[in-house]
Amino acid sequence: MSGMNVPATIDQIFILFTDWVAHFFPAAIRPIVGVVLGVIGIISVFPGLFALTTVFERKGLGRMQNRYGPNRVGPFGFFQPVADGIKALTKEDVVPFRADGVLHFLAPVVLLAAVFMGFAILPVGRNMVLVDMDAGLLFFFAMGASTELSVFMAGWSSRNKYSLLGAMRAVAQMISYEIPLLLSSVVVIMVAGTLSLPKIVEAQAGYTGIWPHWYVFTPWGLAAFLMFGIAATSETNRSPFDLPEGESELVAGYFTEYSGFKFAIFFIAEYLAMFSMSGIATTLFLGGWSAPLSFLNVLPSWFWFFSKVMCFIFIFIWVRGTLPRLRQDQLMNFAWKFVLPFTLLDLFVTALWRFMGEGWARWIVCSAILIAAYVAMGRVGMFRKNFAHRRYRYAE
């Protein structure tokens, strides 16, 4: 095996490892062994990333707020998730007396199952996807829709008015932002011509010179990327859209009545949903596992995928540390009056892009339409709010 391509080997190292292990088993069950190894990989990597992300988030938010994050447990506080895990596991599991026991137990289980399923179609590297489905993207959104049901189950089974309110708000928010989420991914499907995620990545894996063909570098792609980002932030109940679980509002919203490990499961599910949304956004707009510049393909494809996902996570944390929380009606207004119309316009612009054919004309026309629409909608939105000077009246 001399003269073998080292970067290509490192790139495919997990596939080679899976094949090597599968050879120990009889030929009949080799596919199952391959799938099981893939599942084990997903279950070990993504929760591990989750643990790392919780520390990064707390330390990152701390630094943005001019303070240290946790720095007691382990070097620079990086064993904090271990302490959190031990705490979650040893806390008493409180189930309210009149709560619906079966639903109360099932809600976190259903949520975690639905969120884990979303990782099955994610192309983590070249040839590294657990299940290559023709309708992969549709599968992902179907799993995302299933999470809403478990949120509702959690809120209702707690037999607590405030949990129920939080659950209703969360479900309303998730439903409202699901349409922009789907529509912004439809533009990618329109241009790539396929619902299968590995094929979408391959469509973006080309280079002109050293510049990549990522969809985010096109006008419609950038607009869709921004709208997808906003909708993804809202789908996972993440600041600034985290009113349903706002820590200073409805205590913890729909998971107020959960303690111990079930609470930890909700937490894990939220962060894993964040990872899978980031993964899909990377696949659809940022070129998946392809490197940013053509000569950087030396580094393995899974390295690039995870770097992009972690960039996304950092942006999520950054936005959380910057923006105040949106009120429920402001959230819904934003979805239906800004994000949705803009996404519909983006659909039209993408169709125009394909219709106009190759050349620089389509860049100018599409960019002009999108920028004009953005500025116009912004002006219209701001026009209705009269930011008059506040007059204070004091009690005499």
Added chain:
Amino acid sequence: MLGEGIIKGMLETAKNFAGSYVSKERLTTVQYPEEREALPEASRNFPILIYDGPEWEAGLRCVACQICEKECPPKCILIEKSADKKPDAVGKPQFYPTRFDIDIAVCMSCQICVEVCPFEAIKMDKEFELATDDRFGGLLHDRHQLAKSNEYYHQIHPVEAAEVDARLAEERAAAAAKSKAAAEAAAAKAAAAKAGAEKPAPPAGGGA
């Protein structure tokens, strides 16, 4: 334009994030318990009893007048007066407390006991790390635990201790001067009486 404020905000937080690693003025966190901030001079927590001199029992300023016990709003002080008297720092025989308990779980740090003490015997300490796992007696401080030397008092409240010392010295000087004047007057009277006894006796009813 829409989104301008968000971009500005995010740049600000980015500046905070990056700046917190390079400039020390941004991170004002005091890493307790390795570092401790100095408490201000006038901060107070729970009372202590002051003693002068090397020995705590002999030099205790408290004379068990029980004014602080009566004035304490939550009644956290318990004093038992002695039966005998012992000389205090200036030599005058005074009562002393055989028992002086303060329950710091009850004490509300109002400083009224300090304000009413005529003998500058009870002052406020700044010590706050008093947590204990002995929940039945650990928070009941007795006479020995409460007694702290005057040097310690100077250490924690330098300005206040200096004022107290000056005042006490003044009082003692005034007391000493008064007693000296009284002694001189008595001596002068005795000398005058003696001189009057040596001379031919004036009409009867002179010295006694």
Added chain:
Amino acid sequence: MSPIFYLLAAITVAGGLATVLLKNLVHCALAVTIAFLGLALLFLSLDAQFAGFVQILVYIGAVAILVVFAILLTREAEVPESSPAGRVFSKTWLTGLVIAAAVFAMLGWAVLQSAQALPNETAMPAVSVRDIGNALVGRYVLPLEIVALLLTAATIGAVIVAMHEKEAK
């Protein structure tokens, strides 16, 4: 009729039975969700990927939530007591079962009749999403536009109903 089919059929039928027999209304709504899931898995086992995933997306992700919201918003005053003395089934279970059996019998008879009328089974054509898309905007464009109009009317109606409640105050 593979074992997978029997398993999925059992799940679907169990979900459907639970829907008509359970006492707690929200439990019934969630049981019908299980029936939807069983249906979706049946579609997937027949290799109709688009139909299966859209079934999950639309029925479980939207219709089930709609049903649950409708139950909650209209029966708020009724607090269901948590299964006293282990009574799980509703009082009217026999009626529900009879009606469900009647509907099933009618549908089954209709399907079997049409199966007799059809010629022998031919090989199933592989239908891709692209074919569905082409058919929707080619041959079936009129139903598509009518459905879009219907959805718009429903949305406007919902907005108007919600708005009137505000104005009445």
